[in-house]
Amino acid sequence: MAIAIAVTRERREGETRCALTPETAKKLIALGATVTVEAGTGAGSSIPDADYLEAGVTVAKDTKAVLERADILLKVRGPTAQETSAMKPGTIVVAMLDAFRDKDTVAAMAGANLTSFAMEFVPRISRAQVMDALSSQANLAGYRAVIEAAYAYGKGFPMMMTAAGTVAPAKVFIMGVGVAGLQAIATARRMGAVVTATDVRPATKEQVESLGAKFLAVEDEEFKNAQTAGGYAKPMSAEYQAKQAILTGEHIRKQDIVITTALIPGRAAPVLVTAEQVATMKPGSVLIDLAVEAGGNVEGAKAGEVVTTRNGVQIVGYTNLPGRIAADASALFAKNLLAFTGLLIKDGALTLDLEDEILKAAVVTHGGAVVHEGVRG
Incomplete structure (x- = not known):
């Protein structure tokens, strides 16, 4: 009997993306599976049932x-x-589970004896690049963040010289130079802004400068060792954070737009911009907090809201920025899922090899229990 793959409509508030496109459906069918979608699954991504x-x-x-x-x-x-x-025991669930925070869903899947895989746990190794959903979605989030900033900002981005006078370019500061931050830099630069960026990982300096932006950081010994083997930022000491805050605080005061993207897996997002720093910014300035769902990088940010401070600064806390460019986000995520599902199907049969390094890293529940150490702990 052919493997039955199902895709249901997203029911989480504000989720416009979908997990399947007609293109990836054809390839799943070619693997020997049958594919069924719930009616209306692709509506938010402009994919009709037809x-x-x-x-x-x-x-x-x-x-x-x-x-x-x-x-x-x-x-x-x-x-x-x-x-x-509604699912039978042993069903495999593959999704962005937000497993560190959504404990109720994880516990429910374990209780129902479902085997679940979190796409956010796919390891960043060469053979898993095509499955890297964090990167595919963060890339679009970084792009969309600049679009949202441009919409909220009351002026143009590029320098414009006219007979009536010169329009100064916008000053944009990107805090956190991962995939989202790099795309935000590239997008803001394409739009003509003067861009600076900061990150605690020393390897990002060259990347920032290669995109035509200026790098800003306290480059001491701690900074030189502030990156894990997996490429993530390490939590920094209070002493370093204090030095960095002085440097960035003075810089933030002069900026028109600040975009924050800093996330640490399994931990609350670090506060990068304090209320005191926000209070020094010019009226009309804009902050975009991409980490608002994980607690936020900007003090005063509220998930799903735009907060206007007393000094006329907007703190934009939109959640799910990839969902604001749903057609592209769905296309990329569906390809991530297609590649991952290929590890589960061999010669038309369902094959669950939990010794495979990718599956082993991504599995969250199996055999009626939470098996991922980071989530279980």
């Missing part, structure tokens, strides 16, 4: 029936309680 049907996908209205038959469920976000309870 496009799925044309690709050979079954479109169903009875969600419970689809889930009961599924061997693999592909989603953007973790399943709801109703979805979890």
